[in-house]
Amino acid sequence: MPVYVDISRCIGCRSCEVACKRVHGGSGHVNVHFAGDNASVPVFCHHCEEASCTMACFTQALHKVGERTAFDVEKCTGCGLCRLACPFGVVWTDKIAHKCDLCEGRETPACVLTCPANALSLDFELASRRARARAALVAAHGGRR
Amino acid sequence: MPQVLVPTVCPYCAAGCGFFIAVEKERALGIEYMPEHPASEGSLCSKGNAALEILYHPDRLRTPLKRHGDGWARITWEEALDLTARGLGGPLKKYGPNSIGFFASSKCTNEENYLIEKLARVLGSKNVDGCARLCHAPSVVGLNRTLGAAGMTNPIKDLANSKCIFVIGSNLAENHPILSRWIHRAKDSGAVVIVADPRMTHTAWMADVFLQLKPGTDVALLNGLIHVIIKEGLIDREYVAKWTRGYEELAESVRDYTPEKVAEITGILAGDIVRAARSYAISPASVILYSMGITQHTTGTDNVQAIANLALICGHLGREGTGVMPLRGQNNVQGACDMGALADFYPGYRKADDPETIEYFRAAWGVDSVPLGRGLTATEMIDKAGTGEIKAIYIVGEDPANSDPCSQNVRAALDNLEFLVVQDIFMTATAQLADVVLPAAAWAEKEGTYTSTERRVQWSAKAIEPPGSARCDLDIICEIAKRLGAQFNYPDAASVLAEINRVVPQYGGITRPRLDDFGLIWPCPNLNHPGTPILHTQGFKFSEGRATIVPVSYKPAAEDSSWDYPFILTTGRVAVHHNAGSMTRRSPSLLEREPNLFVEINPFDALRLKVADGDEVTVTTPRGETVAYARITERLKKGVAFMPFHFPGTNILTSEVRDPEAMIPEFKVSACKITRRD
Ligand code: SF4
Ligand code: SF4
Numbered sequence: 001m002p003v004y005v006d007i008s009r010c011i012g013c014r015s016c017e018v019a020c021k022r023v024h025g026g027s028g029h030v031n032v033h034f035a036g037d038n039a040s041v042p043v044f045c046h047h048c049e050e051a052s053c054t055m056a057c058f059t060q061a062l063h064k065v066g067e068r069t070a071f072d073v074e075k076c077t078g079c080g081l082c083r084l085a086c087p088f089g090v091v092w093t094d095k096i097a098h099k100c101d102l103c104e105g106r107e108t109p110a111c112v113l114t115c116p117a118n119a120l121s122l123d124f125e126l127a128s129r130r131a132r133a134r135a136a137l138v139a140a141h142g143g144r145r
Numbered sequence: 146m147p148q149v150l151v152p153t154v155c156p157y158c159a160a161g162c163g164f165f166i167a168v169e170k171e172r173a174l175g176i177e178y179m180p181e182h183p184a185s186e187g188s189l190c191s192k193g194n195a196a197l198e199i200l201y202h203p204d205r206l207r208t209p210l211k212r213h214g215d216g217w218a219r220i221t222w223e224e225a226l227d228l229t230a231r232g233l234g235g236p237l238k239k240y241g242p243n244s245i246g247f248f249a250s251s252k253c254t255n256e257e258n259y260l261i262e263k264l265a266r267v268l269g270s271k272n273v274d275g276c277a278r279l280c281h282a283p284s285v286v287g288l289n290r291t292l293g294a295a296g297m298t299n300p301i302k303d304l305a306n307s308k309c310i311f312v313i314g315s316n317l318a319e320n321h322p323i324l325s326r327w328i329h330r331a332k333d334s335g336a337v338v339i340v341a342d343p344r345m346t347h348t349a350w351m352a353d354v355f356l357q358l359k360p361g362t363d364v365a366l367l368n369g370l371i372h373v374i375i376k377e378g379l380i381d382r383e384y385v386a387k388w389t390r391g392y393e394e395l396a397e398s399v400r401d402y403t404p405e406k407v408a409e410i411t412g413i414l415a416g417d418i419v420r421a422a423r424s425y426a427i428s429p430a431s432v433i434l435y436s437m438g439i440t441q442h443t444t445g446t447d448n449v450q451a452i453a454n455l456a457l458i459c460g461h462l463g464r465e466g467t468g469v470m471p472l473r474g475q476n477n478v479q480g481a482c483d484m485g486a487l488a489d490f491y492p493g494y495r496k497a498d499d500p501e502t503i504e505y506f507r508a509a510w511g512v513d514s515v516p517l518g519r520g521l522t523a524t525e526m527i528d529k530a531g532t533g534e535i536k537a538i539y540i541v542g543e544d545p546a547n548s549d550p551c552s553q554n555v556r557a558a559l560d561n562l563e564f565l566v567v568q569d570i571f572m573t574a575t576a577q578l579a580d581v582v583l584p585a586a587a588w589a590e591k592e593g594t595y596t597s598t599e600r601r602v603q604w605s606a607k608a609i610e611p612p613g614s615a616r617c618d619l620d621i622i623c624e625i626a627k628r629l630g631a632q633f634n635y636p637d638a639a640s641v642l643a644e645i646n647r648v649v650p651q652y653g654g655i656t657r658p659r660l661d662d663f664g665l666i667w668p669c670p671n672l673n674h675p676g677t678p679i680l681h682t683q684g685f686k687f688s689e690g691r692a693t694i695v696p697v698s699y700k701p702a703a704e705d706s707s708w709d710y711p712f713i714l715t716t717g718r719v720a721v722h723h724n725a726g727s728m729t730r731r732s733p734s735l736l737e738r739e740p741n742l743f744v745e746i747n748p749f750d751a752l753r754l755k756v757a758d759g760d761e762v763t764v765t766t767p768r769g770e771t772v773a774y775a776r777i778t779e780r781l782k783k784g785v786a787f788m789p790f791h792f793p794g795t796n797i798l799t800s801e802v803r804d805p806e807a808m809i810p811e812f813k814v815s816a817c818k819i820t821r822r823d
Contacts, residue, residue: 009348011318011325013720018191018734020174037780038344113178116188116322117329130333138336 002047002067003102003109006127007117012040016111020044020100023110029090029100030111042111042120045069045090045100053099056085061097068102073134150177151608154595156252156588157192157723159473160301160321161597163663164189166197166589166608172212173197173589173609183645183663184599190322191721192734198732199587200609205570206584207613217582220388222614226621228581230628232269232564236536237629242269246526246535246729249275249486250542250618252479255602256641257618258484261541262492264626267512271497271520272535275486276543277478282807283440283659284471285482287449288641289494291457291693292469293686296479298668299432299468300599303700305330309428311339311421313452314363314438319720321472321598324434325351331466337424341366341413342438343715343782343786344745353563354421357782358411360715361702361814366418366450367451368699369407372399373422380426384460389685391694395454410699412782426459430466437474441812445804447697454578454694462692463681473598475722476588480596483651483667484726488520493649499795507513509648522670524549531558538568539625541618542585546574547725548790550810551768568621572726574793579653591617593638594660596667599678602655603664613710693699702814703802710766712750712786715799718733720798722791729791744773744791746819750784751777754819761822766786767795772822786817 007088019073021028030044049070054062054069063083076096083091091099103109112120121127150165162185165177176197181189199205209225210217216260218221220228228231230696236244247265249258253383258275277285281295288295304310304327317324328351332338343360358366375396385392392652425431433456439448450471461467473479485492485631503517506718521529529535531554549555554573559565559578567579590611596602611617619638628634635641639657646656654669654676666676684690704707706713720730721738729735744764748755756762759776763770771794781787788795788811800815 009325009329011322011350013190013193013319013322014738015189015191015322015720018194018721018739019189021734022194037778039350040347094523110178113180113187114189114194115737116185116190117318118188134333134335141335 002094003044003112003120004124004127005042005124006119006121006130006138007039007041009117010040011117013050013116015114015116019110019114023106027098034114040119043088043090047102052087053082053091056081071099071101072098085088148174151181151606153608154476154605155189155193155435156197156476157479158321159476159485159598160184160323161476161595161599161601161603162189162193162323163603167693168608171609173200178762184597184601185788186326187325187413188326191738192723192729195732195734199277199570199728200589201538202562202731204384204613204731205615206570206572206582207615208584212580220487222616225429225581225583226624226628228752229566229625230584231697232566232580233537233539233625234629237268237755238562240536243271243520244534244536245270246272246521246538247545248538248540248545249273249521249553251276251475251481252542252588253477253481253618254591254595254638255477255480255645256552256593257485257541257622258481258486259492259641259645260619260622260626260635262485262633263510266491266506266515267510267514267631269514271516271518272488272526273486273520273521273673274488274526275481276523276548277482277487279548279809280437280474280478281440281471281811282487283445283449283804285487286807287446288469288471291450291453291695292462292681295471295482295494295691296600296680297468297470297472297598298462298680299465299470303465303468303678304328304432307331307336307430307432308335308466309339309424309431310434312348312434313341314345315434315436315472316342316348316717317434317436317472318351319373320436320718322720325575330587330620337428339421339424343781343785344717347720349382354417354424356413356417356421358413360713360785361444362411362699363439363448364440364451364697365402365410365699366413366442367397367455368402368450368697369404369411369418370422370425371395371455372402373404373419374458375399377423379423380458381460385458388428388691389457389694390691391696392458395458395694395696398698401477425455431459431461431527432466432470434470434472436472436756438813441809442814443703443804443811444700445809446694446806447700448615449505450695450697454693454696455748457692457694463679465679468679476597477595478602479598480594480602483596483649484645488522492645511747523810524803524810527555527558530562533561535550536562537564537733538562538577538736540565542569542576544573544575544725547580547793547796550796550812551801552793552796553769554801568618570615571727583621584613585621586615586617591619591638593619594642595742600666601664601669602652604657604660613787636704648816704800704813704814705782706816710818712784712817714764714786714788714815714817715813716788716790716795716799718791722789725793742771742773742794743776744819745776745781745787747781747783747785748777748779751775754821756819763820763822764798765818766798771795771797
């Protein structure tokens with residue numbers, strides 16, 4: 001159950017970055033990227049179904065627990081193979097690996113709660129439901145006003 | 146010891162987001178979100194998330210200080226308070242009460258602001274003002290004149306009910322980020338969003354229609370919209386007939402503002418002006434949001450009046466999803482104004498030049514006399530400090546040496562004072578100039594109420610003790626008052642609030658026990674009143690309930706680009722900083738995201754200046770020069786430059802020319818020159 005992003009809502013406020021860093025004792029796992037002057041998007045672990053980082057990790061410090069790509073600090077050797085394996089560049093190593101743990105121990109991840117624009121959610125369908133609702137309204141009005 | 150969660154209100158902007166501070170062993174350890182909060186639904190922006198970082202900052206002031214040669218000597222509270230009382234009392238006796246001035250603080254609670262206001266008045270001084278002068282003074286003048294009330298007309302979450310949201314001169318996505326959740330919700334149910342700004346801000350990303358106007362041409366744009374609406378017969382005739390006066394003059398005055406002419410002045414396409422006008426007028430419920438981009442102009446009051454005119458002719462007031470919403474900057478700037486921290490008002494917006502006001506407060510406060518008439522504004526007090534007419538100033542939680550325009554003059558003026566006392570949590574640029582510095586408690590170290598931009602009065606509890614011997618502002622003010630002979634016996638914030646309940650009618654029913662569930666929205670005149678989220682539902686508080694339409698005409702800004710100064714410099718904010726930055730620049734997780742002063746310029750201009758992204762450049766105006774890093778961006782049109790004012794460099798450059806009525810300086814338009822350094 002990863003965190004999903006509704007890119008059309010992100011306002012680039014970087015609140016998710018600061019919140020993530022805050023709850024993870026100073027090392028954050030979210031990076032907000034800016035696409036020129038026109039859009040922004042927070043980038044973090046997708047918790048892939050077939051996660052290449054878990055395949056690369058030979059101690060199984062990175063492993064799947066249900067939908068989550070979990071991380072066991074005790075087992076990490078800091079080798080950095082996960083960083084090479086991740087196709088999205090959202091795992092990095094500095095002594096040990098760092099990546100989004102979906103705020104283990106919290107009911108809802110901090111970034112989802114804090115996002116002022118409601119751009120982040122745990123609901124895979126939410127962004128598309130919103131888009132469909134908007135489209136339906138426009139159609140009902142006979143086009144954009 | 147177990148962890149306790151103490152409810153608090155964010156100390157940064159006026160959105161008034163609530164959160165919990167997790168306290169263990171008397172230390173603030175973390176933040177927990179508050180999903181039930183009516184304005185923010187638990188969300189916090191980056192500043193809110195970093196709020197605790199300033200509490201344990203090593204720079205916090207811990208003991209009272211007095212100037213000692215070129216440095217500072219630590220002194221006891223006794224000595225500091227006596228010195229302060231003598232420093233203020235001396236000129237008071239020698240030159241009269243109007244030789245001393247008071248700066249109230251939009252960062253402090255309502256109770257503290259009320260006491261500063263009361264202290265100034267009972268001592269006989271008319272000069273009490275605050276930084277609201279630098280942000281929404283034109284709203285107070287303009288909206289009081291047109292609509293009869295200066296606050297936001299509708300609450301924040303009501304934005305979700307709107308069908309057309311018109312944002313002009315506000316970058317709310319960065320400065321009041323939580324508003325964007327309500328705007329997105331409105332968009333999901335079909336709302337059109339129009340954004341007018343000289344810069345393509347993050348807010349503009351939300352826009353369906355983006356109007357990129359030349360800085361300082363807002364009146365022309367607004368009159369242009371009114372012109373189109375009248376010409377196309379889109380006004381709300383019934384509303385205009387029933388609730389307004391002055392429509393005919395308005396119609397006459399905007400006759401010449403054709404889209405073509407306005408396009409020429411503002412640089413916006415005529416077609417976009419027509420589109421925006423139609424969207425705003427036709428929609429069943431439209432709202433206008435505005436902020437410093439409207440007010441910080443020599444025509445600030447005119448801009449505000451033009452906005453009110455637009456809302457009035459379309460009847461977009463007094464219902465859900467409509468309204469005129471001035472977004473306030475600081476956590477308690479609304480409350481500070483309500484408590485009378487403005488030179489022209491006593492608490493509750495009673496006019497200072499009205500003899501009835503004087504009678505009322507003489508009786509309410511049980512004193513022989515309080516001064517009649519408007520005092521000096523914050524900006525004027527500084528001028529008069531420079532000329533020597535003001536001898537002593539007591540500044541609570543403000544940093545005019547950084548936040549006022551042409552800040553080098555401000556420093557010289559403050560240096561000229563016989564006595565300056567500054568009460569703050571950090572050694573700000575202003576405190577550096579003081580004779581005595583009093584260490585105050587930060588928001589989490591004291592209790593009291595704050596009034597957010599939606600007029601919501603919220604109680605913020607005390608979570609931890611202040612550092613060292615720092616004390617809460619309320620205590621300090623009472624101690625100084627006692628030494629100056631005023632009867633200030635207030636043991637705590639609740640006792641001051643009880644007096645506010647008696648004295649300020651709008652706050653009559655906003656008592657301490659009623660504030661536990663996210664507060665109340667004023668006006669709330671009595672204990673059974675539920676508060677008033679939407680203003681003007683039954684007309685306005687003028688005769689016959691009619692609002693006043695005040696026609697305004699476009700006047701160019703005081704400065705324009707010239708051969709010597711070819712750029713127009715405008716100022717604004719970024720998401721991770723707040724105001725003059727004395728807090729956010731001390732907050733590591735915010736500062737690391739925006740560590741340096743930058744100036745944004747268009748790629749075309751950059752090419753001409755031979756400046757690359759990241760180059761150091763010098764920005765010069767007739768008032769001074771500053772070094773900044775160039776940021777090359779298509780957000781701006783050719784000939785316009787932008788700098789955030791969170792760093793001390795920016796306000797060395799800005800213009801001091803003021804709006805003649807509201808006395809707000811024109812921060813948003815200065816002619817400047819940019820040169821590469823090397
Ligand atoms: S908190 Fe939300 S809006 Fe802000 S940068 Fe992150 S995803 Fe975007
Ligand atoms: S939006 Fe304003 S009140 Fe809310 S967290 Fe950010 S600074 Fe604080």
